[in-house]
Amino acid sequence: MKSLLNRRSAVLTTGPSHLVQMAHDSATTSHDALNASPAAIAAAPAAASSETVENTRPVTTLRPVPVVPSPPTGRAIQIADTAEVEWLAEEEALTPFRVFRSFDYSVSLLFHARELAYYVALYQEGALWRALKAADLDAAEAAFHHFEEQATRLSEGETRRAQLAAQNEQLARMIAQSEAQAERLRCDLQRNAAQEQAVTGRQHQVRKEVSQLEAQRVAAQAQLNKAHRQIHQLNLTSNEGVPHLHGR
Numbered sequence: 393m394k395s396l397l398n399r400r401s402a403v404l405t406t407g408p409s410h411l412v413q414m415a416h417d418s419a420t421t422s423h424d425a426l427n428a429s430p431a432a433i434a435a436a437p438a439a440a441s442s443e444t445v446e447n448t449r450p451v452t453t454l455r456p457v458p459v460v461p462s463p464p465t466g467r468a469i470q471i472a473d474t475a476e477v478e479w480l481a482e483e484e485a486l487t488p489f490r491v492f493r494s495f496d497y498s499v500s501l502l503f504h505a506r507e508l509a510y511y512v513a514l515y516q517e518g519a520l521w522r523a524l525k526a527a528d529l530d531a532a533e534a535a536f537h538h539f540e541e542q543a544t545r546l547s548e549g550e551t552r553r554a555q556l557a558a559q560n561e562q563l564a565r566m567i568a569q570s571e572a573q574a575e576r577l578r579c580d581l582q583r584n585a586a587q588e589q590a591v592t593g594r595q596h597q598v599r600k601e602v603s604q605l606e607a608q609r610v611a612a613q614a615q616l617n618k619a620h621r622q623i624h625q626l627n628l629t630s631n632e633g634v635p636h637l638h639g640r
Contacts, residue, residue, distance in 0.1 A: 468531035472523035477511050480504060486511065489529075490536050495550040497543035501536040514539045 480486050481502075489510075490501035498518075502511040510532035514522040522539070526532035 468528060469524050469526045469535050472511055472513075472525035474520050474523050477502075477513055477523045478520055480511075490533070492536070492540045492543065494543050494547040495554075497547050499536060499539040499543055501532055512536050512539055514543065 477486075485506065486502035486504055488500055489503050490499075492499040496517045498515045500513045500515070502513060503509075504511065508527075510526040510529060512524045512526065512532055512535040513520055524532075524535045524539075526535055
């Protein structure tokens with residue numbers, strides 16, 4: 393039926409705007425009149441009877457309606473079904489092209505070879521959070537960089553927290569080292585003070601002993617000198633009893 397209407401529309405568009413109504417003597421004749429070509433219609437007798445002319449009526453021209461396809465979205469990137477992405481990942485149907493990770497956030501650029509499609513997935517603590525689908529690699533890389541920047545912004549707090557924790561830990565180590573060094577210095581000072589006190593006491597004892605020894609030496613030297621004088625005196629006394637002999 394649609395084919396018949398289209399052909400009739402073509403005939404009406406190129407031919408005259410009126411059709412001559414034929415005698416409806418049979419169904420076959422009516423069918424032939426509808427299927428008549430423009431040349432056949434033009435070849436009809438010019439001198440038609442007045443009765444036939446009176447029975448003619450205008451026919452509205454039928455125009456074919458073009459089939460308009462649904463307009464495309466105009467975007468190379470679309471929101472992907474997270475359940476589909478998870479299922480494809482479980483089936484190992486996705487090949488990772490790019491991977492970015494920042495603390496608990498990660499971004500993956502995945503290629504589905506069977507459908508020649510690209511998926512960009514954003515994960516939080518290993519769970520799929522958002523997913524985009526792209527038809528070409530350039531659009532997928534743009535989406536990957538977008539998710540990468542988003543993951544970086546989301547992890548800024550954790551980055552700062554990790555830095556502060558490391559700095560505080562370093563400061564705690566430095567404080568412990570400083571306190572240990574100060575304790576060692578205090579111990580050294582106490583030990584030095586004790587040693588100085590011991591040395592001072594030792595020096596005092598030594599000087600005391602030296603004085604005593606010096607006094608003992610002086611007393612002994614005096615006693616020795618006295619003994620030498622006694623010996624000398626005794627020698628003189630002994631020599632007095634010896635006679636003086638003169639030689640020839």
